[in-house]
Amino acid sequence: MPNFQSYPHTSLEEACKLVPSVNVTDTVNFSLNRLKKFVLPLFCSQEDPSRVLRHSALPYSDSALTFEDADQDAPFAVRNCKEASDPRLELVNLDELGQDGLYEQDMAIIARNMLKLVQTKEPLNILLTANTLKNLDTKVSTFLLSLLTAQEFTDSRFKSKNNANSPLKSINIICAPDVEEQTVAILNATVEQIKNTFTGILYARLLGNLPANIGTPQYFAEEAQTLAAQLPMLKVSVHDEGFLKAEQMNALLAVASGSTQKPYMTVFEYTPTATTNEQPITIIGKGLTFDSGGLSLKPGAQMDEMMFDKCGAVSVFGLMYAAVTNKLPLKIIGLASFTENMPDGNSYHPGDIITTRSGRTVEVLNTDAEGRLVLADTISYAVSTFNPRLVIDIATLTGACMVALGHDTNGFFTNGAAERLELPHLLRTASELTGDTAWHLPQGKLFGQMIEARFGDLANTGGRYAGAVTAGEFLKCFAEKKPWVHLDVAGTAWVSGTKKTATGRPVALVTKLLELLAHK
Numbered sequence: 001m002p003n004f005q006s007y008p009h010t011s012l013e014e015a016c017k018l019v020p021s022v023n024v025t026d027t028v029n030f031s032l033n034r035l036k037k038f039v040l041p042l043f044c045s046q047e048d049p050s051r052v053l054r055h056s057a058l059p060y061s062d063s064a065l066t067f068e069d070a071d072q073d074a075p076f077a078v079r080n081c082k083e084a085s086d087p088r089l090e091l092v093n094l095d096e097l098g099q100d101g102l103y104e105q106d107m108a109i110i111a112r113n114m115l116k117l118v119q120t121k122e123p124l125n126i127l128l129t130a131n132t133l134k135n136l137d138t139k140v141s142t143f144l145l146s147l148l149t150a151q152e153f154t155d156s157r158f159k160s161k162n163n164a165n166s167p168l169k170s171i172n173i174i175c176a177p178d179v180e181e182q183t184v185a186i187l188n189a190t191v192e193q194i195k196n197t198f199t200g201i202l203y204a205r206l207l208g209n210l211p212a213n214i215g216t217p218q219y220f221a222e223e224a225q226t227l228a229a230q231l232p233m234l235k236v237s238v239h240d241e242g243f244l245k246a247e248q249m250n251a252l253l254a255v256a257s258g259s260t261q262k263p264y265m266t267v268f269e270y271t272p273t274a275t276t277n278e279q280p281i282t283i284i285g286k287g288l289t290f291d292s293g294g295l296s297l298k299p300g301a302q303m304d305e306m307m308f309d310k311c312g313a314v315s316v317f318g319l320m321y322a323a324v325t326n327k328l329p330l331k332i333i334g335l336a337s338f339t340e341n342m343p344d345g346n347s348y349h350p351g352d353i354i355t356t357r358s359g360r361t362v363e364v365l366n367t368d369a370e371g372r373l374v375l376a377d378t379i380s381y382a383v384s385t386f387n388p389r390l391v392i393d394i395a396t397l398t399g400a401c402m403v404a405l406g407h408d409t410n411g412f413f414t415n416g417a418a419e420r421l422e423l424p425h426l427l428r429t430a431s432e433l434t435g436d437t438a439w440h441l442p443q444g445k446l447f448g449q450m451i452e453a454r455f456g457d458l459a460n461t462g463g464r465y466a467g468a469v470t471a472g473e474f475l476k477c478f479a480e481k482k483p484w485v486h487l488d489v490a491g492t493a494w495v496s497g498t499k500k501t502a503t504g505r506p507v508a509l510v511t512k513l514l515e516l517l518a519h520k
Contacts, residue, residue, distance in 0.1 A: 208502025
């Protein structure tokens, strides 16, 4: 049994162990005759699947593979090309996805169904032909990342016997003879990038699963230093309560006032050599290590899940890992502010007027609308300190976003400056390329009027209606005129119920957005 009072900083190490091996090989070096099942993704809807199969001659036979070979006892259990939601599916035409809605959700269904075909410890075998490798980066990588993220892994670190495991141990990507050597090299590079991103996702999952008696603000301050020590290109600064007071981050400090745990702000800096003089992209995460609601106390049911209110901040850790290991040619500053929101005699009250770091005053109408206060000061610090070219904040911010979009889709908001840079289009593209679904929600002055305060400049809640939107309007004020994106991940950052776990979202989404920005 681990000592929970001095829990080790091993989440990244454990994440690396959970990543399945992904092997890129060919039909010459792989013993195809031992396979019982394989997956053949068909990407080009214009081509007849039978023709594609006939052109994929395999070394175990003198003849090409056809649908007529689809005998249950044959070495390759190919059945037919049914619609994507068929759980028996082993042939997939990805060009037919998205016809009835979101491409990403179709991809997620396929990934889950594919995993049903794989028993524990058995590899998943994916056969690629020259046809399937068309649009490699956009389809093979999406397919692979969806398979990895659809797994349910067992996090048993806090049991007397730690049996943490990933159900998918290995993936074999088998290239048919018609695949060119240059394409195989590209595929290998793509696989490495996906594995790095997936490690970042698992890292965020494991950090997100730490309960509040282990994952305190101080623990995450130490974790930030541990991460930076393992990545030479990553620098970190840890700022304590004294620094926050000197910076007049009174909104963050107000939220922390009811807790015996001291708040911390961690700042990561990743500066590749060629980007020294560039304006950075800042990524900011909300880190409530536990959110009781403060004096506006939450109901007791499922309050245990408020340990996940730090998932926006821990996703910054996963993102920084992915950005550094994938060697993104961008200057990135990652900020994560950690505190608790607890009720006691020192807690801030409904009705309080708080002067934020920016000088704007906030009238507190509900102490459970605390995440936007923490982010307001952190965004203000990032804007004035680093002069970023883009501000991205990530937060498990509102139940209203969950009501609007459910548990599968992130909500995102942008200001006019971000829209002029085509950020909504880039985010939707990143969503499609990763399967980490996101949808653009509105902003505007009429929503801004809903957070006008009676006594302060702003109210920290606009009431029941348009709750996710008015929260975004609140945060937008502190980004000043910088291009700004707000990701509300309240519905997607963790899974409730018997399978309760952090998901590591939106690490994949934002990592892909950064890649798109790097090549824009």
